[in-house]
Amino acid sequence: MTQLKPTLEVTVSNAAALETELAAAVEAVRQEALAERRCGILITRHGVGKYTVSLSEDVPFGLTWERDAG
Template identity: 55%
Template sequence: MITISPDTLTITATDRASMDRELDEAVSAARAVAMRERRCGILVSRHGHDSFTVTLSDSVPFGLTREFQDW
């Protein structure tokens, strides 16, 4: 399941296949906004074994996607 707020997509996965698919979709959506509107990077944070956020981040250089383990 993907939940959307202004600069953050929250993903709660039920299995590995949906996790991979939803993360790919969320990063693609964030990349489109980052390229078109914000000119910033993307931060993918893992908050648990099934919980992630994909955030547009000014602390990540434009054109990059960084991962962060937050658990």
């Protein structure tokens, strides 16, 4: 999958923080996606409590996909 900047790393130690932290990261990346208007957002789980949120040309504009790389 092709990824573009920005990529934000999200690390959480409990489930309660996961939704809040991921939502904040997605919103930050969404602003860039709206400016680019050519790619969507990819959330990748790298392991327990470790995620990245990034723009990806492989994700259609307006969509958010999730992937488990862990």
